[in-house]
Structure formats: C-alpha cells, structure tokens
Amino acid sequence: xxxxxxxxxxxxxxxxxxxxxxxxxxxxxxxxxxxxxxxxxxxxxxxxxxxxxxxxxxxxxxxxxxxxxxxxxxxxxxxxxxxxxxxxxxxxxxxxxxxxxxxxxxxxxxxxxxxxxxxxxxxxxxxxxxxxxxxxxxxxxxxxxxxxxxxxxxxxxx
Amino acid sequence: xxxxxxxxxxxxxxxxxxxxxxxxxxxxxxxxxxxxxxxxxxxxxxxxxxxxxxxxxxxxxxxxxxxxxxxxxxxxxxxxxxxxx
Numbered sequence: 001x002x003x004x005x006x007x008x009x010x011x012x013x014x015x016x017x018x019x020x021x022x023x024x025x026x027x028x029x030x031x032x033x034x035x036x037x038x039x040x041x042x043x044x045x046x047x048x049x050x051x052x053x054x055x056x057x058x059x060x061x062x063x064x065x066x067x068x069x070x071x072x073x074x075x076x077x078x079x080x081x082x083x084x085x086x087x088x089x090x091x092x093x094x095x096x097x098x099x100x101x102x103x104x105x106x107x108x109x110x111x112x113x114x115x116x117x118x119x120x121x122x123x124x125x126x127x128x129x130x131x132x133x134x135x136x137x138x139x140x141x142x143x144x145x146x147x148x149x150x151x152x153x154x155x156x157x158x
Numbered sequence: 159x160x161x162x163x164x165x166x167x168x169x170x171x172x173x174x175x176x177x178x179x180x181x182x183x184x185x186x187x188x189x190x191x192x193x194x195x196x197x198x199x200x201x202x203x204x205x206x207x208x209x210x211x212x213x214x215x216x217x218x219x220x221x222x223x224x225x226x227x228x229x230x231x232x233x234x235x236x237x238x239x240x241x242x243x
Contacts, residue, residue, distance in 0.1 A: 037224050050221035057213050087210050104199035111206045121167055124174035127202060131181045134209040141216040148223050 025064035025133075026140055032056035033144065058085055061137050071126045072133075074114025087111065178202055 036052050059079055065072035078085065105123060109115030112130050115123060175195050182198075182205055 033220070033224075037227070040224065046218075046221055046225065049224065050217045053220050054214060054217035057217060087207075104196050104203065107203050108199055108206075111203055111210075121171060121174065124171065124178060127206075128174070128177050128181055131178075131202070131206065131209070134206065134213070135181075138209055138212045138216065141213065141220065145216060145219060145223070148220075148227070 021064040022136055022140075025060045025136060028060035028063050029056055029137075029140060030144070032060065055079070055085060057137055057141060060140075061133050064136075065129070065133060069126060069129055070118060070122065071113045071115075071130045078113065175199075181205075 033053065033056065036049060036056065040049055058075060062072045062075040062079060067073055067076075105120055108127060109118065109123060112118075112123065112127050114126070118126060175198055179193070179198055182201055
C-alpha cells in the first residue's frame with residue numbers, strides 16, 4: 001500500500017507529543033472499528049453501526065489527549081456515563097449581530113466539551129487543542145476510508 | 159472580573175486568539191487590519207461545527223463501506239497493515 005501513512009507522514013518530528021498521540025488515536029480507532037465490524041451482524045442497522053463508529057471517533061480523540069486536557073476529561077466523563085453524544089450542529093444564524101467576543105465565547109462554550117466551566121482564557125486554550133485533535137481525527141478517518149475503499153476496488157489476488 | 163486581572167491577561171488573550179486564527183482554514187483573503195475577536199470566535203464556532211459534521215459524515219460512509227465487506231481475513235489484513243503504518 002503506497003498511500004501516505006497517517007502517523008508517519010511527517011518525518012520532521014518523530015518524537016513530538018502529537019506524533020505519540022496520533023499513534024494512540026489511530027490504533028484505538030482502528031481497534032474499535034475492527035471490533036465493530038466483528039460484532040456487526042447482517043441484522044445490524046446502518047444507523048446503529050454509524051453511531052458506534054462516531055462514538056469510537058470521539059473516544060479515540062479523548063483517549064489520545066487523556067487526562068491532560070479539560071476537554072478530553074469532560075469528553076471521557078460523557079463517554080463513560082454512556083450518555084448520547086450530542087453536539088450543537090446548527091450554523092450560527094443570529095438574529096442580532098454578536099459584537100462582543102464575550103457573546104461568541106458563550107456560543108463556543110457549548111461546542112467544546114467541558115466548555116461551560118471554563119473561564120475565557122482556558123476556553124481559548126482548550127479550543128485550540130480540541131480543534132487540532134478534531135482535524136487529526138477527521139484526517140485519520142479519511143485515511144481509513146481511502147485504504148478500505150481502495151482495497152474494495154482492487155482486491156489483492158492471492 | 160477585576161480590571162487588574164483583565165489588564166494583565168489581555169496580551170495573553172490576544173496571543174491565544176491569534177493561535178486560534180492560525181488553526182482556522184484560510185478563507186477569502188482579508189484586507190489589511192486585524193479581524194475582530196468576535197468574528198474570529200464566530201468562525202471558530204463554525205469550523206468546529208463543520209469538523210463535527212465531517213466526523214458524522216465519515217462515520218456514515220465507513221458504516222456503508224463496512225456493510226459491503228464480508229471477508230474477515232481481508233479486513234484483518236487491512237487493519238493490520240494500517241496499524242503497522
């Protein structure tokens with residue numbers, strides 16, 4: 001498979017924290033995907049499997065950051081309580097213009113796990129890390145998609 | 159918030175906001191001059207929403223793909239090779 005490797009793509013910094021957590025994220029997510037595939041039966045619903053995959057995505061994000069971050073701790077708590085993972089989705093369509101950055105901070109608090117209990121400074125810090133983690137997870141999922149679908153179209157002949 | 163506290167951390171806040179800006183996808187090139195913090199936060203919110211939506215969409219697509227695969231050994235090979243990477 002000559003597709004670019006997800007975790008070793010950047011060879012400039014082999015030992016940074018991000019590289020380590022990318023590895024953790026990838027292996028956690030892949031193991032979860034494998035488990036989901038193994039435990040899916042022909043009667044499993046598409047939506048149910050999709051929900052499990054989505055949950056696995058957020059779980060691997062949370063585990064890769066571990067206890068180091070407020071957002072990941074909050075996300076882990078949510079996951080362990082088996083609560084439904086809900087995130088606000090509607091794009092901001094405000095009736096009155098939001099002028100002060102404090103108002104937007106309130107909106108942002110609802111989007112970042114653990115946001116409501118963060119002060120403004122902490123919120124900005126945690127948001128940056130959360131975004132980095134989200135983009136990494138999205139790229140991971142795209143890589144997995146590409147690998148599996150390229151296999152499906154070009155099966156290896158024994 | 160006391161005024162002393164906001165004076166001390168205003169620089170820190172500006173730095174954090176510009177760090178956030180560097181993470182946002184580059185949209186249309188803005189004219190000279192800084193974007194307001196409020197606008198940046200709004201874009202940050204929209205960006206997080208769009209990333210969450212991508213996670214949802216990719217979950218759907220992965221689910222559909224997995225539905226079509228019934229060869230256990232083939233999947234195991236894929237997962238193994240991905241874990242090796």
